[in-house]
Amino acid sequence: MAASAAVSALPALAGTVEARGSLADFIWFRTGGPAEWLVRPADTADLARFLAALDPGIPVLPVGVGSNLIVRDGGVPGVVVRLPKAFARVVAEPDYRVRAGGAAMGITVASAARDAGIAGLEFLRGIPGTVGGAARMNAGAYGRDASDILIEATLVLRDGSVERWDAARFGYTYRHSDVPAGAVVVEAVFQGRPGDPKAIGAEMDRIAAEREASQPLRSRTGGSTFKNPDGHKAWQLVDAAGCRGLRRGDAQVSEKHTNFLLNLDKASSADIEALGEDVRARVKAQSGVELEWEIQRVGVAK
Template sequence: MGVCAAGPAEGAGVRAVGFPDITPALKAAMPDLRGRLLANQSLAELTWFRVGGPAQVLFTPADEDDLAYFLAHLASAIPVYVIGVGSNLIVRDGGIAGVVIRLAPRAFGEATASGDIVTAGTAALDKRVAEVAASANISGLEFYFGIPGTIGGALRMNAGANGGETKDVLIEARGIGRDGTKHVFSNAEMKFGYRSSGVDPSIIFTSARFRGEIRDVEAIRARMAEVQSHRETAQPIREKTGGSTFKNPPGHSAWKLIDAAGCRGLRVGGAQVSEMHCNFLINTGEATAHDIETLGETVRARVKANSGIELHWEIKRIGVS
C-alpha cells in the first residue's frame, strides 16, 4: 500500500535519534483534521520482524474522509508511506522521513457479507475476511486464511496462496490519491500481475469488494483447515519473520534455489535463513534491519552465483539506513 522498495541499505544500521518535529506545522495547516499525528514514533513494534527506526510522523486517520482531507492539505514535497500489520515489511534502522500512514482496524477494518459478495476495509486481516466469507457460505476466499496480512497489502501485491490470488475474486477497490481525490478501480483497472498491481503506488486503498460462490460451509471450512495446516507444517509462523522473502522466478521455486545455493540456516548478525523454509528470513532475537537486509542480499548473490537466476524481493524495504 503505497510502499516503495528501494535498493539495499549501506552502513552499520545505526538507529536514528529522531527527525525534526513537523507535526505542529501539519496541525496548523489542517485545522479540521480528526486523526492522530505522532512525531518520531517507533515502528519496530508495528512490524513482524520487530526491527527498524521511527517514523518522522505517524498518522492514523479517523476515517476515509479524514484521510482524504489530510492528503489534500499535505505538501506534495513530503513523502508518504503506508503500512498495514507489517508482515511483509522491513523498516530500515534509520527510520522513515516524511509521513507514515497506518489505517486502524476501528475505521478501516470492517468486513461484511451479503449474498455472494464480501466487502472489507483495507485494514481487515486477510484471515478475518476468509472467516466472514465462510460464515456466509461464500467459497473462493479460503486462500486468504493462510496470508498473514491485510486487504490493503493484498490489493497492492495481488496476494495469493494455495492456488488462489486476489485477482481471482476482486470486483473493485476504492482508494485515495496523493491529492485527496477518491477513486474506484475495477478488477481490470488494477492491472494485476504476479505479486503486483499496476495501480499508481501513491494510491492508498481503503476498501474492496469481492465475489465468491455460495457453497456448502463444511467444504469451505475443510479447505480453510487445509490452508492452515500447510502454513503450520511448512512455514516458521511462530518466529519474528516477514513471510516469503523473494518472489518465485518463472518456472522455479525461490526456496529450492536458496537451498541449492547452500543458504539454509545462513546467518548475518541476529538474522537467519529459516531451517524450516529457506524463503523465510528470521530475527533470532537481536537482529537489526541492516542484518536482515544484508542477509537477504547475501542470499541473492549466492543464488545468482550458483544458478545464474536473480531473485527479486517480495518483502518491501523502506526508510534510511
C-alpha cells in the same frame, strides 16, 4: 531522524498523529526505525482531507501489519499511514460478494465468507496481511491471487482524491499492481461463489495446518522473501545454494522454509537485508538465477 521543517505543522486530522511513531512495535520482524509521522485517520473522509492538505513534497507510505516489510534502521521519512480498526469492517453482500475495509486481515475476510456460505476466498486464510496490502501487491497463496477475486476497491490517492477502481485498472501482474505511490486502499470488494460453510471451513483448516507445518509462523519473520522466478520455486533455489540456516548476526535463513528470513533475537534491519543480499548472490552464483525481493524494503539506512 529529526522531524523536517516541512512537516513541523501537519494538516488537521480527526484521528491521531504521532511524531517518531514506532514501527518496530508492530512490524513482524520487530526491527527498524520510526516513522517521521505515524498517522491513523478516523475514516476515509478524514484521510482524504489530510492528504489533500498535506504538502505534495512529503512522501506517504501506507503500512498494514508489516508482514511483508523491512523497515530500515534509520526510519521512514515523511508520513506513514496506518489504518485503524475502524477500517477493518467485513460484510457479506448479495451475489456472493464480500466487502472488506483496508485494515481487515485476510483470515477475517475468509472467516466472514465461510460464515455466509461464500466459497473461493479460503486462500486468504493463508495471507498474513491486510486487505489493503493484498490488493496493492496482488498477494497470493495456495495457487490463487487477490486478482482472482477482486471486483473493485476504493482508494484515497496522494492528492486526497477518492476513487473507485475496478479490477482491470489495477494492471495486476505477479505481486504487482499499478496503485501509485502514496495511495491508500481503504476498501475492497471480493467475488466468491456459493459454498457449504463446513467444506469452506475444512479447506481453511487445511491451509492453516499446512502453513503451520511448513512456515516459521511463531518466529520474528516476514512473508516470502523472494518472488518465485519463472519456472522455479525461490525456496528451492535458496536451498540448492546452501543457504538453509545461513546467518548474519542474529538474522538467519529459516531452516524450516528457506524463503523466510528470521530475526533470532537482536538482528537489525541492516542485518536482515544484508543476509537477503548474501542469499541473492549465492543463488546467482549457483544457478544463474537472479532472485527479486518480494518483501518491500522502506526507509533509510542508519
